[in-house]
Amino acid sequence: MSEYYAVVVLYNKKIQESITVLNLMQLQEDHLHIIVLDNSANDYVINNKEYFPSNSLIYHSMGSNVGLSRAYNYALSLLKNKSEDDIVIWFDDDTPVDYNYFRCLKNKVIDKKYDVFVPVIYGQDGVIYSPNESGWLKGKYIKSPEQKIPQNKFNAINSCLAVRLKAYKGYIYDEGLFMDCVDTKLFDDFRKKGLKFCVLPITIYQNFFQRTDNRDAKKYWNRFRIRIKDTLYYSSLNGFRGKISGYIRILGWAIVYGVKLRSIRFTLMCVSQMLKIG
Numbered sequence: 001m002s003e004y005y006a007v008v009v010l011y012n013k014k015i016q017e018s019i020t021v022l023n024l025m026q027l028q029e030d031h032l033h034i035i036v037l038d039n040s041a042n043d044y045v046i047n048n049k050e051y052f053p054s055n056s057l058i059y060h061s062m063g064s065n066v067g068l069s070r071a072y073n074y075a076l077s078l079l080k081n082k083s084e085d086d087i088v089i090w091f092d093d094d095t096p097v098d099y100n101y102f103r104c105l106k107n108k109v110i111d112k113k114y115d116v117f118v119p120v121i122y123g124q125d126g127v128i129y130s131p132n133e134s135g136w137l138k139g140k141y142i143k144s145p146e147q148k149i150p151q152n153k154f155n156a157i158n159s160c161l162a163v164r165l166k167a168y169k170g171y172i173y174d175e176g177l178f179m180d181c182v183d184t185k186l187f188d189d190f191r192k193k194g195l196k197f198c199v200l201p202i203t204i205y206q207n208f209f210q211r212t213d214n215r216d217a218k219k220y221w222n223r224f225r226i227r228i229k230d231t232l233y234y235s236s237l238n239g240f241r242g243k244i245s246g247y248i249r250i251l252g253w254a255i256v257y258g259v260k261l262r263s264i265r266f267t268l269m270c271v272s273q274m275l276k277i278g
Contacts, residue, residue: 002109003031003086004102004162007075009068010038010093015048015059018093025057029102034058035075039065067178068158076168084166087117090158095206097160104202105162114198116190117162120145121204129208130157131199134187137245145199154197158183160204167195174237180227181234210257217261221269224253228273243278250274 008020015021015036024034034057038048045061058078062071072090079088087109091097101119108117121130132139134155142149149155161183167190174185190197209223228250235246250270258267 007035008091020095037071069173069175072173089162115167115195118156119200155187180230
């Protein structure tokens with residue numbers, strides 16, 4: 001019988017305000033262990049430290065926002081002595097996971113030929129963002145959950161991603177990536193290892209910041225500074241051709257979101273940041 005370790009990375013939020021944590025605790029699933037890694041500022045950490053002892057979860061403050069890769073590596077260090085058939089599941093702090101997700105996952109985990117389990121994730125714009133097909137410039141979105149993706153091009157996002165621990169044997173997340181491209185790099189590495197991917201017949205609806213109608217240029221800039229840095233770092237790992245794709249992607253975002261925000265200044269700031277780092 002596999003054990004399930006749900007890892008929730010919390011960011012500037014009280015535990016009792018996290019949709020994910022609340023849903024996981026209410027489910028009371030057998031063999032489910034909840035691990036909360038807190039990337040929050042100190043004001044939130046004080047509240048969260050007081051909250052967790054009375055509840056059935058493991059809590060650890062990362063001290064500050066150390067990014068996803070470092071938080072994931074810490075979680076893997078906690079699980080290093082667990083059975084290789086146990087399952088780790090990566091969650092954001094605002095994912096409406098429910099009973100059906102675990103019923104579906106447990107039914108598929110029985111089939112030992114699969115190493116990685118991916119639900120179908122829709123954005124608020126009705127697009128299926130995960131799984132998708134990897135590409136040189138960007139991932140190719142599928143049009144229906146039934147569409148097949150070749151195993152050698154299979155790609156997905158971190159949210160609700162379930163993985164057998166044996167897939168992580170000897171693996172360390174690249175801490176040069178803070179937030180973006182963490183999942184892209186992971187699936188690059190998983191494909192190279194020849195792991196087998198399974199699409200779960202379950203749908204998750206996720207709200208993505210970039211797909212909202214928010215027109216606050218400052219919030220977009222705070223987010224895109226990280227995205228630009230991570231994209232350039234990731235693309236540099238793939239040689240000259242990869243680096244070119246990174247520049248093209250950033251230029252595309254700079255133009256698209258500059259138009260959306262009606263701010264040529266935003267576009268110029270993105271380009272300037274890209275040239276400064278690159």
